[in-house]
Amino acid sequence: MLTSAGSNLERVLKSGRHVVTAELGPPKHSSPHNIIRHTKTLKGYIDAANVTDCQSAVVHMSSISAAFHIMNNGIEPVVQVTCRDRNRIAIQSDLLGAYSMGLKNVLCLSGDHQMFGNHPTAKNVYDIDSIQLIQLTRRMCDEKLFFSGAAIKEFEPKFFIGAVANPFADPFEYQVDRLEKKINAGAEFIQTQCIYDLERFARFMEMCVERGLHERAHILAGVTPLKSSRAAKFMQNRVPGISVPEEIVRRLTKAEDQKTEGISICIEQIKYMKENVKGLAGFHIMAISWEEIIPEIMKGAGICQCS
Amino acid sequence: MIVAEQKPLAEILHLIEGYNKLLLLGCGSCVTVCLTGGEKECEILASALRIKRRLAGKPVEIKTHTVTRQCDPEFIDELQDMVEDVEAIVSMACGVGPQYLAERYSDKYVIPAMNTKFVGGSIQQGIWEERCSLCGDCMIHLTAGICPIARCPKSILNGPCGGAQNGKCEINNELDCVWHLIYKRLAAQGRLDLLKRIIPPKDWSESRDGGPRRMIKEGI
Structure with a gap:
């Protein structure tokens, strides 16, 4: 039996209402000023803010600290935890600390390899992988045990545990199995990688629905508005695990105002998925360095239910 | 097997700077198989170092020798006479060799000439890959x-x-x-x-x- 974390995100997802979450990247400095500003912009729009853990292996403020600022300014955060930089001891210690501050949602992932970031000569950790991290967090919450089996005598944390899925990674046919493995490990909600190839995503979701995975975990479709054709090409060539169809690059290249076109594409994608893709519990908007555009996208796509 | 490769020549030259009498020691085991630290490579490296040092006006005397295995005390013991009158020993074995040498001849400066890469095997002529x-x-x-x-x-x-x-x-x-x-x-x-x-x-x-x-x- 999975214990309940009692987070807002969990409550809304379990109520069956479609949710919208958004990514908020912590700053590359020690001031919470910008994240607080973004939090205030998005308050009332999104159900939760997902806070990245040194995304692209570039040093940022820690996801737990940034999440704390976001929570204090009115949005419930989802704390990302990657396996790249911490071993099982450090991760459990951080989970206890995060819960002590009132953070109730975690998202478990492997993390981008350090060679993508600003410290490519760093040693990586990967003591455990993302699936084992889900198990670790579950064990702390459900069994009141540390990963080693030692008891958490009192005050065990209660997290709402999420994981990621990438329908655009290969081998394609294995991605659904791997998602199922994450759900079997105890993931309750799933965020997907940024979706541009709608056809492939639809196929992925059909396979999930066939297996009933959408009933065992809440699946949120990830979208990222593209600011320019240059951004699209960067995504296409430089970001691991993302597939951007040529058509999108062409549309952006031809557009007079690439930003407006990028917003239109994102809105169209959300609308398409809302109407045509079964099994989705909501959307996760990753507007990288463009957080202020999220309300406009939500209004345009008609997913502005919580304002 | 253990796969190791030679450090760049410039780095080895830097490491032997100020030393004029050296023993360059090859290893007959893994590094011989991966063609980087065996008898032949030992002679080639010795020649290269001698030439470079001569051209720099700082000639160096280098004795060469290759033992069956540097990771075995019995083969290291044999070197007693050779080691006596050199200022430093340059090892062409994996990371184990220079440690055995430094332990056995603890008054000598021991220099690693190799970077030990991985445990693996060959995938084609001249290419090795990590496996374990x-x-x-x-x-x-x-x-x-x-x-x-x-x-x-x-x-x-x-x-x-x-x-x-x-x-x-x-x-x-x-x-x-x-x-x-x-x-x-x-x-x-x-x-x-x-x-x-x-x-x-x-x-x-x-x-x-x-x-x-x-x-x-x-x-x-």
Whole structure:
């Protein structure tokens, strides 16, 4: 039996209402000023803010600290935890600390390899992988045990545990199995990688629905508005695990105002998925360095239910 | 076997700066097989160092010798006479060799001429590849005989991660994603069920994380 974390995100997802979450990247400095500003912009729009853990292996403020600022300014955060930089001891210690501050949602992932970031000569950790991290967090919450089996005598944390899925990674046919493995490990909600190839995503979701995975975990479709054709090409060539169809690059290249076109594409994608893709519990908007555009996208796509 | 490669010549020259009488010591084991630190390479390196130093107006006297194995005290003991009148010993073995030399001849400056790379094998003439990371607890029966600890840059036990595309790894599109290879081989064997099981976390205490390891063979 999975214990309940009692987070807002969990409550809304379990109520069956479609949710919208958004990514908020912590700053590359020690001031919470910008994240607080973004939090205030998005308050009332999104159900939760997902806070990245040194995304692209570039040093940022820690996801737990940034999440704390976001929570204090009115949005419930989802704390990302990657396996790249911490071993099982450090991760459990951080989970206890995060819960002590009132953070109730975690998202478990492997993390981008350090060679993508600003410290490519760093040693990586990967003591455990993302699936084992889900198990670790579950064990702390459900069994009141540390990963080693030692008891958490009192005050065990209660997290709402999420994981990621990438329908655009290969081998394609294995991605659904791997998602199922994450759900079997105890993931309750799933965020997907940024979706541009709608056809492939639809196929992925059909396979999930066939297996009933959408009933065992809440699946949120990830979208990222593209600011320019240059951004699209960067995504296409430089970001691991993302597939951007040529058509999108062409549309952006031809557009007079690439930003407006990028917003239109994102809105169209959300609308398409809302109407045509079964099994989705909501959307996760990753507007990288463009957080202020999220309300406009939500209004345009008609997913502005919580304002 | 252990695969090691020679340090760049400029680096070796820098390491021997100020030393005028050297013993350059090859190893007849792994580094001979991977063509980097055996008898032949030892002679070539010695010539190169002599020429460079002569051209720099600082000639160096280099004795060369290659032992059967530098990782065995009995072969190191033999060197007593040779070592006596040199200022430094330059080892062309893997990281084990210079340590054995430094231990046995503790008053000598011992210089490693090699960078020890990995445990692996040859994949074609002149190319070697990593295959094992000496974790001390082999489990490749679960992964179609392919080691994800050694060959996945994230050592993921329940892969592939979300970064693999077209069968290639996220860190280098010329590097095969090992989890893709594992998947393909298990699919061909009709054993994909294995991938549905969650492989539990590794007991790293069996690896180097548990401290330097020792093996005792009983009855010897």
